[in-house]
Amino acid sequence: MSGTGTVTIGPLYRADAPRCAELERILFPGDDPWSAQAFRDEVSRGLPYFAARLDGELVGYAGLGVTAGPPQAEAEVHTIGVDPAHQGRGIGRRLLDALLAVADELHATVFLEVRTDNEAALGLYEKTGFAVVGLRKRYYRPSGADAYTMKREPR
Numbered sequence: 001m002s003g004t005g006t007v008t009i010g011p012l013y014r015a016d017a018p019r020c021a022e023l024e025r026i027l028f029p030g031d032d033p034w035s036a037q038a039f040r041d042e043v044s045r046g047l048p049y050f051a052a053r054l055d056g057e058l059v060g061y062a063g064l065g066v067t068a069g070p071p072q073a074e075a076e077v078h079t080i081g082v083d084p085a086h087q088g089r090g091i092g093r094r095l096l097d098a099l100l101a102v103a104d105e106l107h108a109t110v111f112l113e114v115r116t117d118n119e120a121a122l123g124l125y126e127k128t129g130f131a132v133v134g135l136r137k138r139y140y141r142p143s144g145a146d147a148y149t150m151k152r153e154p155r
Contacts, residue, residue, distance in 0.1 A: 012049035018036045062080040063077075063078040077099060107155070129148040129153070131153055
């Protein structure tokens, strides 16, 4: 992994599922990481899923579910993750921006859950207009970690 090339954001493909699952195991080892099949299923459903690629290698992913259509559209950030070797370089922000662009086209309210101890993610979400609206005790399994529910109003 050179890390010197340009990161591109584009669609996530079924063929990316094994790499996504590998990153999930690294990023969320105690919290029931998604399997390759879970990623294949989400992409097959036609949901907006994006990949961040560096020199052709998948270094991040993100997905959005649309839970209600207009006139009161709602969406939910299903997942977002960046290879630890590439964190802190704005890749997560670019992936989130891609998700939010889809939500904004629908004028959707967007929800997500985030671990209460994930300060980097909390900061990113707050910078992009999310606010904490609730607390889910022991949300993540099997670790039992708490999660904030966050909400972003339609744009």
